Amino acid sequence: MxxxxxxxxxxxxxxxxxxxxxxxxxxxxxxxxxxxxxxxxxxxxxxxxxxxxxxxxxxxxxxxxxxxxYAQFRLTPMGRNVVRVCLGTACHVRGGAKVLETIQKELKIEDGGTTEDGRYTLEIVACIGACGLAPVFSVNNVVHGKMSPDKVAGVLAKYE
Ligand code: FES
CATH class of the missing domain: 1.10.10 (Arc Repressor Mutant, subunit A)
Structure with a gap:
């Protein structure tokens, strides 16, 4: 009972x-x-x-x-996959902005946004401690390094 x-x-x-x-x-x-x-x-x-x-x-x-x-608070749930794009110095000088632009176009969301289907949330961050692999972004805390715009779609597609 x-x-x-x-x-x-x-x-x-x-x-x-x-x-x-x-x-x-x-x-x-x-x-x-x-x-x-x-x-x-x-x-x-x-x-x-x-x-x-x-x-x-x-x-x-x-x-x-x-x-x-305060930007730290969210009124909407996170997507199933959290994509964090690094724009720290090392990533920035190695083309991080282009990677970000490609991700934004691919997902059609801005910083802090979540796709309508709830699949991805995008966040811009400063240095995630993988500068040697710059430029990087992470998905659900898994780092994807030595990124270039042409690799973005393939990485994102792995995350349902
Ligand atoms: S600046 Fe991007 S990981 Fe350090």
Whole structure:
């Protein structure tokens, strides 16, 4: 019988409840709460923002104001595959911008965007520690080095 009950419990909601309970009386808690809520969900769903607003006794408009101000927060889920294009110095001087341009054209999204089918999210980053292989991009933290625009489509196609 208890097994049935356990299936109904949403582990993410349990974590969020614990988080809100921990911070609800603390001043200046909004940003750490948003960061940790995003770690739980992968992004910040509207319903979660409402719960945060209520628990911290802050107007929902203020919560949205903070979320939209900081680039680290996401209001939409990540794609199944996260493509990070490096524009750090080593990658930049070896043609990283051309690689980025090709990826943007291929996926039809900008920095921070997700394709409509949810297959890819694109992020621009500065140095992912593989400068010797510049220019590089990673997909789901797997680094693809010595990139050139003509290799981009073949790499992306491997990620369903
Ligand atoms: S600059 Fe691109 S990996 Fe270091």
């Amino acid at each position: 208890s097994a049935v009950h356990e299936e109904l419990i949403d582990p993410k909601q349990v974590k969020l409840d614990e988080l809100l309970d921990h911070y609800k009386t603390q001043k200046g808690a909004l940003i750490p709460v948003l960061q940790q809520a995003q770690d739980i969900y992968g992004y910040l769903p509207a319903d979660v923002l409402k719960q945060i607003s209520k628990a911290l006794r802050l107007p929902l408009a203020k919560v949205y104001g903070v979320v939209t101000f």
